Amino acid sequence: MRGRPALWQLRAPEGTREHRAGRGRRDDTIRRGRNRMKTRSMKRWRSGLPRMCAALLFVTASVALSAPVHYAQRPEVRAFIDRMSAEHGFSARALRQLFAEARYQPQVVAAMTRPVVSPPKYYEFASRFLDPARIDAGAEFWRAHASPLERAQRKFGVPPEIVVAILGVETNYGRNTGNYRVLDALTTLAFDYPRRADFFRGELEQFLLLAREQGISPLAPKGSYAGAIGLPQFMPGSIRAYALDF
Numbered sequence: 001m002r003g004r005p006a007l008w009q010l011r012a013p014e015g016t017r018e019h020r021a022g023r024g025r026r027d028d029t030i031r032r033g034r035n036r037m038k039t040r041s042m043k044r045w046r047s048g049l050p051r052m053c054a055a056l057l058f059v060t061a062s063v064a065l066s067a068p069v070h071y072a073q074r075p076e077v078r079a080f081i082d083r084m085s086a087e088h089g090f091s092a093r094a095l096r097q098l099f100a101e102a103r104y105q106p107q108v109v110a111a112m113t114r115p116v117v118s119p120p121k122y123y124e125f126a127s128r129f130l131d132p133a134r135i136d137a138g139a140e141f142w143r144a145h146a147s148p149l150e151r152a153q154r155k156f157g158v159p160p161e162i163v164v165a166i167l168g169v170e171t172n173y174g175r176n177t178g179n180y181r182v183l184d185a186l187t188t189l190a191f192d193y194p195r196r197a198d199f200f201r202g203e204l205e206q207f208l209l210l211a212r213e214q215g216i217s218p219l220a221p222k223g224s225y226a227g228a229i230g231l232p233q234f235m236p237g238s239i240r241a242y243a244l245d246f
Contacts, residue, residue, distance in 0.1 A: 070100065071099040071100070071102045071104075071187055071191065072096045072097075072099040072100040072102075074191065076191055077099055077187075077191060078096075080190075080201065080204075080205075081095040081096060081099065084205065084208065088205075088208075088209060090208065090212075095208075098183070098218060098219070099187065101183075101219060102183050102184055102187040103181075103184045104184075104187075104188050104192060105180060105184050105185060105188045105225075107225065108180065108184075108185050108188045108189060108193075108225045108226075109188060109189075109192060109193055111225040111226075112189065112193055112195075112196075112225070112226070129168060129169055134168055134172065137168070137172065137173050137175075138164050138165070138168045138173065140173075141164055141167065141168075141173045142160060142161075142164050146160070148246035149163060149164070151246055152246055166232060167231050167232060170231065170232055170233045171230075171231050171232075171233060173231070174231045177222065177223060177224075177229070177230060177231065177233070178222055178223040178224040178225070178228065178229075178233075179222055180222060180223060180224065180225055180227075181219065181221070181222055182207060182218075182221045182222060182223045182227050182229060182236075183207070183218050183219055183221075185223065185224070185225055185226065185227045186200055186203055186204040186207055186227040186236075187204060189226070189227065190203075190204045200227070202237065203227055203235050203236050203237055204227075204236075206235075206236040206237040206239075206240055207221075207227065207236035209236075209240065210236050210239060210240055213240075
């Protein structure tokens with residue numbers, strides 16, 4: 001005895017009008033359903049297109065920002081090199097090699113473009129500089145450098161406690177002098193921060209002169225995001241103009 005057909009094998013009798021009409025209605029329903037699905041899919045795709053484009057642009061921009069900026073190949077940097085060579089006798093070849101190693105620092109530009117807020121009141125930040133640890137560090141620094149501080153007082157009339165206090169505020173007696181390569185910071189601001197490009201190109205010029213005078217590699221010094229150097233956080237131009245070695 002033959003077994004019963006499986007469920008998916010059951011069909012209405014062929015050739016009947018009712019079957020043909022039912023199948024036609026069923027086919028129309030399926031077609032309408034498929035068309036609605038296609039329409040909804042197209043609408044979803046179109047509505048998502050702007051987001052897809054925005055995401056693609058964001059990724060592209062992120063890759064561009066993360067790519068190294070080859071300063072030595074840029075016309076404005078080459079013009080700066082030519083001027084340094086003509087006015088100060090630098091080797092143009094050596095400067096091209098130096099700027100080939102300079103790196104764009106997006107954090108530097110971000111720090112320079114932070115929204116301006118009203119400065120805090122003295123009592124809001126004074127506690128940071130008057131805590132016991134910093135006071136002890138200042139006393140220790142004073143004892144360790146008593147001799148040059150006294151000589152500076154005799155020459156300029158500035159009491160040691162004033163000098164010590166300034167160094168404590170600026171860098172916590174040399175503990176926080178900055179983590180940016182000065183060459184990178186100044187090059188970034190000189191050529192990728194148009195608002196103050198002239199000022200920072202001047203400081204970049206002063207920095208290269210200072211490095212040559214001191215016999216140090218321009219790649220070595222580290223400082224703040226603005227290119228300030230050392231315990232008092234002087235800009236290179238101020239160091240060359242005012243700094244004295246005691």
